[in-house]
Amino acid sequence: MGRRFRVELENTIKHLRDHPEIYRIRCAAQRRINLKTFPYYLPFIIREETVWVLAVAHESRHPCYWILRRPPILS
Template sequence: RNATPSSTSSRNRPPSPGDWLTEAVRYYESQSPGLGGRFLEEVELGVAFLRRYPEAAPKVLGSVRRFVLPTFPYYLLYRHLPSKGIRILAVAHQKRQPDYWVGRR
């Protein structure tokens, strides 16, 4: 299966975290009914954890932090913005296009 998001992204716009998340949910759901939902739930639990403990994950590049999902081979790349909470930069597979998010603010 191609690692590039489906037609939800255009040639002029880099894939957003939502594009990659949608593609991953579709992929897991195609592998086993309900697996896509479990993946999405794990992402949502990760985001909720990071909102509560925004400095829990290690920094990987400047102020960007990486939170590894416990079950799936994905991580959340985000910035902690003290006055605004967290900003998710990417939902990234650990082995596919790992640097697609570089340059996001």
Template structure:
């Protein structure tokens, strides 16, 4: 398995979070994006390592930002379901179709 696919809403969440952090402080959005890139590489390397939330969903917690990456393991790729803020609307993404 060597590819990541973003659910359309997850891609929007990512861009919105990057823009928010960049608006807060120049360069912070870039740091957030790099944190997401590192996380997705870690997920690709060891997709079964991270906590199961609600099958088939797993969660990777970012260490320096209050976000998590919610994903599912598909036969040929990792599907990023959400870039979810840790303090907002828990499980809002659970109704997204696989």
């Protein structure tokens, strides 16, 4: 299962890299992409030409539990 998760995560990141702006803006300029077969998502922001993935977050947790863990440079 770990290998399948890693492969899906890598594929999701590749898709995100190619199409970051198709995901709607949520709060504070943050967007989100869901993994297809695992209950995880990647919250991310776009700064200039760079896509910053803020976390690999589980869907059953509070939607913003990871915010306190993000680096200050992205706050």
